[in-house]
Amino acid sequence: MTEVDDLRLRVADLERENERLRAPDTPRPSRGRARTTIAVVLIVVGLLLAPVAALGTWARLQLVDTDRFVSTFAPLAEDRAVQAFVADEVASAIKAQVDVDELVREVFDGVRELGLPPRADAALRLLEGPAAQGLETLIADVAAQVVASPVFAEVWESSLRLTHERALAIIQGSPGTALQLAEDGTLSIDLGVVADKVREELAARGIGIADLIPEIDRDVPILQADALVLIRTVYTTAVATGFWLPWVVLALLVAGVSIARRPLPALAWTAALFAVVFALLGVGLGIGRVFFVGAVSPSVMPEAAASALFVQLTSLIQSTAVALAALGALIAIGSWLAGPGRRARMLRGAATQGSNALRAAGERHGLSTGRFGEYVERWRPAILVVVAVVGALLIFLNRPPTLGGVVGVVLGVAAVFLIVELVRRPAASAVAGVDDDGR
16 A cells, blocks of 8 residues: 555545534434443443353353263373372272281281291291281282273273263252262262272282172262362353353343444454453463362372362363453454554555455456456455354354364454455456555
8 A cells, every 4th residue: 555545545534533523413422422331331241241151151061961071071080190099099998998907917816826836936927017018008009000990991981971960960969979069069989989890800819808898888089179169059050041141242242342433443352352351261270270289189189180180170161261362362353454543454455455466467367257256346345244253153153162163263264255355356446546445
């Protein structure tokens, strides 16, 4: 764009502004202020509800959908920190039910009753302590091997799937489920299934103590945090609002931008603030991880296990926050480029000149879109709006949004815009000069 073209645009803007100021309609400033106020209120409410809608959708997808619930927590069975924690708890549960020292003492006492020589009896007494320690070590090793094996992962996943409905009943306040969520936020898991596998493994190795291990009826707390009480509250709310609240947020933001006196700048600021809101949500999740780990470790579980559990639990909402923050930033950039700013007009003008040059070069080589290009030129604004709306709906309907999905849709929309720009066939006067919107 030349300096003359830029001056021409600035003069046209000043003339339109002077005509607006000379208009006799005196109530217009007050109506404009009221319109701006309504737009600001709608946008602010929409931005405040946006993270709530994201959390509600996350809770609904994470807790109500069985497949997603299992896919979220099943990988924990392969986490080494979680495996070590569960193996220690299983071994402790078995030791609490079986007095290993007393058992070894009874065995050695039976051997002594055979009338051993004094030196053999003394040696046997020296072996009693190491034998008890060795048996305890064997139990711990077998428990660790069972938990690290694919068998445990299968048991973990099947248990998650089978108890999902009962877990929902727990969140809803129904008693008698395998996963126990107490009112103080303590989540417990029944160790009986894992202990049964340890008993089977000991029996397969021919170790008689396996027959002496009783049925383990013990719940071990794997998580204790007020956040779980919040999850119960969020779940109850999410069931009712997790589906329609995002639509309400979208309607508020669209209405606010539409009512604004300058929609494009309003869209740019709204999108930028939208990105900031979800960036803060992502940062808040990172801070929440620090507080969560500090609250549950080492009193409830080791730090590594607590960190793995929190990361696995919040990975979906974390990725959603990143994706929505990226979406807001991209929309803000696109709105600025389409806005009335001087630099934006210069960039659009340069892009238009480049596309005009490409079309001219194509026509010189016999490549022309002909009447189809004229049709595209006539309906170009409508085509661009439809493509943008379709792209937004694709992102919005794909719940939860992902960074890859957002970037993919944005690139697709940008590619369609570029194709439209290259295919359209403007009039000769528009190619020679500058069209009405400065491009």
